[in-house]
Amino acid sequence: MSSLSEAFANLAPRKPNAPAVILFSGGLDSSTILALAKDLGYAPYVLSVSYGQRHSSELAAAKHIAKKMGVIRHEVVNLDLTRFGGSALTDSSIDIPTAPSKDLEIPVTYVPARNTILLSLALGWAESLGGLDIFYGANAVDYSGYPDCRPEYVASFEAMANLATKAGVEAINHDTRFRVHAPIIHMSKAQIIQLGSTLGLDYSQTVSCYQANDLGEACGECESCRLRQAGFKQAGVSDPTRYQSKT
Numbered sequence: 001m002s003s004l005s006e007a008f009a010n011l012a013p014r015k016p017n018a019p020a021v022i023l024f025s026g027g028l029d030s031s032t033i034l035a036l037a038k039d040l041g042y043a044p045y046v047l048s049v050s051y052g053q054r055h056s057s058e059l060a061a062a063k064h065i066a067k068k069m070g071v072i073r074h075e076v077v078n079l080d081l082t083r084f085g086g087s088a089l090t091d092s093s094i095d096i097p098t099a100p101s102k103d104l105e106i107p108v109t110y111v112p113a114r115n116t117i118l119l120s121l122a123l124g125w126a127e128s129l130g131g132l133d134i135f136y137g138a139n140a141v142d143y144s145g146y147p148d149c150r151p152e153y154v155a156s157f158e159a160m161a162n163l164a165t166k167a168g169v170e171a172i173n174h175d176t177r178f179r180v181h182a183p184i185i186h187m188s189k190a191q192i193i194q195l196g197s198t199l200g201l202d203y204s205q206t207v208s209c210y211q212a213n214d215l216g217e218a219c220g221e222c223e224s225c226r227l228r229q230a231g232f233k234q235a236g237v238s239d240p241t242r243y244q245s246k247t
Contacts, residue, residue, distance in 0.1 A: 008036065008040060008183055011040060011179075011181050011183055012040050012041065013040065013041050013042050013133065014132070014175050016041065017041065017042070017043045018041075018042055018043065018131060018132070018133065019042070019043045019045055019072070019126070019129045019130065019131035019133075020037050020042035020043065020044060020045065020126075020131060020133040020134065020135055020181075021045045021046075021047055021122045021123075021125050021126040021129070021131060021133070021134050021135070022034050022037055022044055022045070022046050022047065022122075022134075022135040022136070023047055023048075023049075023118050023119070023122055023134070023135070023136040023137070024046040024047060024048050024062050024065075024066065024074075025048065025058050025062060025137075026048065026058040026059060026060070026061035026062030026063075026064075026065055026206060026207050027058060027061075027137070027206055027207060027208040028189075028192065028193070028196070028203060028206045028208050028228060028231075029137035029139060029184060029192060029208075030062075030136070030137040031065055031196065031201060031203070031206050032137070032184060032192050032193075032195055032196040032199070032201060033135050033136065033137045033183065033184065034046065034065075034066075034069060034071070034135075035069070035196055035199040035200070035201045036135075036183060036195065036199065037135050037181075038069065039199055042133065043072050044069075044071045044072055045071065045072050045073050045075075045125065045126075045129060045131070046062075046066045046071045046073070046074045046075070047074075047075050047077065047118075047121060047122050047125060048062045048063075048066075048074065048075070048076045048077070049076070049077045049078075049079055049117075049118055049121065050076055050077070050078045050079070051079045051080065051081040051082075051090065051111070051114070051117075052079075052080050052081050052082035052083075052090050053089050053090065053111075054088075054089055054090070054092065054096070054210065054211060055089070055207065055209055055210050055211060055212045057207055057212045057213065057214055057215065057216040058207040058208075058212065058216070059076060060207075060216065061205055061206060061207040061216055062074075062076075063076070064205055065205055065206065068202075068205075075125070077121055079117070079121075081111060081114070081117075084112065086111070086112045087108065087109060087110060087111040087112065087114075088108045088109050088210070089109050089111050089210060090111055094108060096109070096210045096211045096219075096222050097109070097222070097223060098221045098222055098223070100223060100226070105145055106145045106146070106147065107145045107146070107223065109210055109223070109224075110145070110146055110147075113148070114148065115136070115138070115146075115148035115149070115153070116148060116157070118136070119134065119136065119157055119180070122134045122136070123161050123165065123178070126178070127165050127166065127167050132167065132176065132177065132178050132179060133178075133179050133181060134161075134178070134179070134180050134181065135181045135182075135183070136180070136181075136182060137182070137184060138150075138153075138154060138182040138184075138185050139184055139185055139187065139189075139192070140185050140186065141185075141186060141187060141188050141189075149185070151182075151185055151186075154180055154182045154185065157180055158178060158179065158180040161178040161180065162177050162178050165178065188231070188234070189227050189228065189230065189231025189234070189235075190230075190231045190232075190233075190234035190235040191235075192231065193231050193232060193235040193237055194235050194237070197235070197237055202240075203240050203241075204240035204241075204242070208224045208225065208228050208241075209222060209224055209225050210222040210223070210224050210225075213244055215242070216242065217242045217243055217244040218241050218242065218243050218244065219243075219244055220241075220243045220244070225241075228241065229241075
């Protein structure tokens with residue numbers, strides 16, 4: 001464990017090289033989470049989900065980054081949420097917004113129950129691996145409009161995980177219960193970038209844009225792009241993002 005990760009010592013594995021399932025989109029936040037989990041001493045099992053998201057080039061980025069970071073195993077699950085729609089990320093008839101979301105407004109880019117679905121998949125895999133730790137990149141600072149990125153939600157899912165699984169029911173003490181980690185939930189985008197940079201993470205291949213093209217190049221206009229741009233500026237780190245040509 002690095003001196004930096006000592007600040008996250010409460011997240012450390014309860015056994016050396018314990019397996020952890022990390023929800024991994026190939027974006028800035030989840031890449032930082034993966035780097036942190038590795039630095040803490042977990043054996044990383046990485047889960048990406050192709051759910052019909054318009055920015056599907058993030059999955060190509062996820063595969064590249066996972067391989068580069070030397071994960072134990074990377075699973076990509078196909079799950080077609082376009083059949084339900086209800087989000088600008090899964091319904092091409094809904095425009096990706098370029099204006100900032102209003103305070104207390106749930107953005108149109110919210111995908112109904114997405115994190116609950118993804119965390120349930122991660123929980124199933126973790127239990128089958130004999131692991132008790134799940135990591136995901138929820139952030140309540142920059143994405144405060146998403147109901148499934150709040151601390152109360154994380155605590156509720158963790159409680160459910162320990163009620164709804166064989167491993168949870170058979171747990172004999174706190175150290176044998178499931179834990180759901182959201183270590184960047186209270187961090188600003190700048191703080192997240194500073195954390196990843198200290199861990200030696202290369203952000204140039206990450207894809208955060210809601211409407212990135214097939215090459216993974218960002219639009220530079222959507223809310224995700226604007227938050228990312230502001231984060232690099234505030235962190236004092238050069239923005240390595242690949243942007244689409246406007247000519």
